Amino acid sequence: MPATATASLRPARYALAVLTFVNLFNYLDRYVVSALVESLRRSELRLSDVQLGSLMTGFLVVYLAASPVFGVLGDRGNRPRLIGWGVAVWSAATGAAGLARSFAALFAARSAVGVGEAAYATIAPALLADAFPEERRGRTFAVFFCAIPIGSACGYVLGGLIDQRFGWRAAFFLAGFPGLLLALLAARVVDPRPARTERAPSPARRDRRRYADLAHNGLYRRTVLGYAAYTFALGALAFWTPAFLERVRGEPHARATVLFGAIVVATGFTGTFAGGWLGDRFLRRSRQAYLWVSGIATLAAAPVTLVAFRSPSRPVYLTALVVAEVLLFIPTGPVNSAIVNAVAPDRRASALALSIFTIHLLGDVPSPPLLGAISDATSLGTAFLIVPAVVALAGVLWTHAAIRGEDPD
Numbered sequence: 001m002p003a004t005a006t007a008s009l010r011p012a013r014y015a016l017a018v019l020t021f022v023n024l025f026n027y028l029d030r031y032v033v034s035a036l037v038e039s040l041r042r043s044e045l046r047l048s049d050v051q052l053g054s055l056m057t058g059f060l061v062v063y064l065a066a067s068p069v070f071g072v073l074g075d076r077g078n079r080p081r082l083i084g085w086g087v088a089v090w091s092a093a094t095g096a097a098g099l100a101r102s103f104a105a106l107f108a109a110r111s112a113v114g115v116g117e118a119a120y121a122t123i124a125p126a127l128l129a130d131a132f133p134e135e136r137r138g139r140t141f142a143v144f145f146c147a148i149p150i151g152s153a154c155g156y157v158l159g160g161l162i163d164q165r166f167g168w169r170a171a172f173f174l175a176g177f178p179g180l181l182l183a184l185l186a187a188r189v190v191d192p193r194p195a196r197t198e199r200a201p202s203p204a205r206r207d208r209r210r211y212a213d214l215a216h217n218g219l220y221r222r223t224v225l226g227y228a229a230y231t232f233a234l235g236a237l238a239f240w241t242p243a244f245l246e247r248v249r250g251e252p253h254a255r256a257t258v259l260f261g262a263i264v265v266a267t268g269f270t271g272t273f274a275g276g277w278l279g280d281r282f283l284r285r286s287r288q289a290y291l292w293v294s295g296i297a298t299l300a301a302a303p304v305t306l307v308a309f310r311s312p313s314r315p316v317y318l319t320a321l322v323v324a325e326v327l328l329f330i331p332t333g334p335v336n337s338a339i340v341n342a343v344a345p346d347r348r349a350s351a352l353a354l355s356i357f358t359i360h361l362l363g364d365v366p367s368p369p370l371l372g373a374i375s376d377a378t379s380l381g382t383a384f385l386i387v388p389a390v391v392a393l394a395g396v397l398w399t400h401a402a403i404r405g406e407d408p409d
Contacts, residue, residue, distance in 0.1 A: 011190040012131035016140060018189055019124045020147050022087055022182050026117060027151030028158070029094040030059070032175045033110065035159030035257045036168040037243045043168065045103055049380075053372030055110045056239050057365050062114030064360040067122050068211065071353020074123035075210075075346060083127075084187030086119025091179025098172035120186075121356055126349040129340045131192045135280065137340070138290065142276020142333035149268015149329060153261035156242055160257025210347065214354050220342040222404060223291065224355050226397030227335055228362035230298060233305075233390040234328065235364020236371050240380065244309070248381045249317070263322055271297075271329025279334035290338040291402035294331035299395030301327035306388040309381070328391070335398070 033040075033055055040047050073082055093112035100106035125144065132140045155175070162171040214220055245256040275293055282289035301324050308320035336352075343351040367390075374383035 009132075012128075012192065015131055015189045015192075016128060016143060018185050019083075019128065020144050022083075022120065022179075022186050023124070023144060023147035024151040024154065025087075025179050025182060026090070026120060027148050028155040029090060029113060029175050029179065030117065031152045031155035031238055032094070032159040032171055033097075033155075034239050034242055035156045036163055036171055037239075038246055038253055039163050039168045040106075045100075045106065047103060049372035049375050050369055051103055053239065053369035055107060056235065056368040058107050058111035059114045059117075060235075060360045060365040062111045063118050063121075064114075064357045064365065066115050066118035067353040067356040067360075068350075069353075070119045070122045071350040071356075072210070074126055074349030074353070079123045079127050079191050079349075080187050080189040082119050083123055083189070084183045086116040086123075087179050087186050088116065088183035090114075090116025090120070091176045091183065092116075093176070094179070095173050095176030098169040098176075118356070122349055122353040125336055125340070125352055127189070127191060129348050130345065134341065135283065137337045138276040138279035138283070138333055140276075141336050142273050145332040145336065146269060146272045148332060149264045149272065152238060153265040153268070156257045156261035156264065160242070160254050160261070164254045210350050211354055214343065214347065214351055217342060219401065219405065220339065220351065222397060222401035223335065223338050223342060224358050225362075226294070226394050226401060227339075227355060228359040229390050229394035229397060230294075230328075230331065230335070231359040231363030232367045233387050233394065236367040236384075236387055236390075237328075238364075239368040240371055240375075240384070244380055244384060248379070249314070263318075263325055267322055267325035268329050271326040272332045274326075275330035276333035278330070279337060286402075288338075288402040288405050290334035290341070291398050293334045294338070295395050295398030295400075295402055297327045297330035297395075298391055298398065302388045302392035302395060305391055306385075309384040309387065331398070 037052050040052060041049075070082065070086070090113045093109055093116065096112070097106055097109035100109055125141065128140055128144060129137060159171045159175065162174055242257045242260050245251040245260060246253055249256075251259060275297065278293045279290040282293065286292060304320050304324040304327065308317050308324050311317045311320065339351055339355050340348050371380070371383040371386070374386070
């Protein structure tokens with residue numbers, strides 16, 4: 001690569017490094033509560049499975065409600081500054097959960113995390129999409145989204161270990177503090193697109209039209225609906241799997257969280273990078289390569305996921321869980337690349353915001369409490385049977401979107 005090209009990518013690479021590291025703490029703070037489920041259930045708060053599942057739902061309801069607001073702000077304003085404020089807010093809210101003396105206080109703290117994460121999740125990918133060319137976008141998002149398995153695993157592992165040694169309150173305190181420092185780094189990222197200053201006669205009307213236009217984009221709509229089914233399944237797996245391993249498979253508490261965390265790290269790296277590489281490689285053969293990769297991977301994952309949660313044999317269910325997680329991580333980069341490629345550059349933050357709103361409203365807002373309700377009525381093992389069916393649905397929707405492509409409805 002010529003020296004001038006390398007120099008021009010230097011700010012983009014710095015942005016990718018910083019935002020990926022911040023994304024790690026994004027998911028650490030999001031999923032530390034999953035490692036604490038059994039301790040919270042046995043604590044002085046005495047939470048039911050429905051209440052435990054609603055902790056994720058409260059966060060996600062706020063997250064999806066705030067996302068369209070930050071999508072519009074991200075398409076207009078100073079994106080690094082918005083990201084920095086978002087990181088600071090969610091980190092402070094994570095620490096505040098450790099002070100909770102009731103379910104209501106814990107629910108409020110976890111819900112407040114959604115405000116900060118909405119600012120980050122809608123704006124950071126749009127900034128990176130502007131910083132790198134289309135042919136590098138799959139690999140760029142693979143790097144950025146590899147923080148999902150690492151951060152989630154750190155939430156499970158560190159949360160479980162700190163909980164075992166110092167208690168669940170300390171786990172929240174230690175998870176939240178580093179983000180306050182990372183907020184300063186995020187605010188110093190160079191935005192490849194200057195903030196806009198134009199005045200519009202009716203910004204509210206323009207913003208409503210922006211989202212209406214996205215909803216009428218057939219390729220975008222089909223991609224997001226598949227993403228919603230995928231998010232439903234992943235939300236259930238991410239929140240309940242440590243408890244499943246402990247309660248249904250009999251793994252000790254610390255080993256259940258560390259085991260699942262280790263699986264998530266290994267499979268997340270493998271699947272996320274494989275998905276980014278495959279998407280970029282096949283983009284030369286099909287404009288819908290990112291959707292093909294996502295659809296085929298999830299269709300393959302569905303039967304393997306069923307084996308992982310039905311087989312009583314430890315070697316079989318652990319092997320199946322590893323294979324299923326690899327396949328489920330493959331779409332992470334490609335589906336986000338498909339979303340930003342389906343819209344004009346000046347709509348990317350809004351497209352990501354509407355995507356976040358939709359996938360969480362239909363996906364992991366209902367899935368953790370739904371599995372909790374089924375678990376309370378029957379068993380957690382029975383509740384997990386819904387997951388493979390929804391994984392298959394995601395694969396069908398994405399494959400259909402790839403076939404239809406940009407054809408008119």
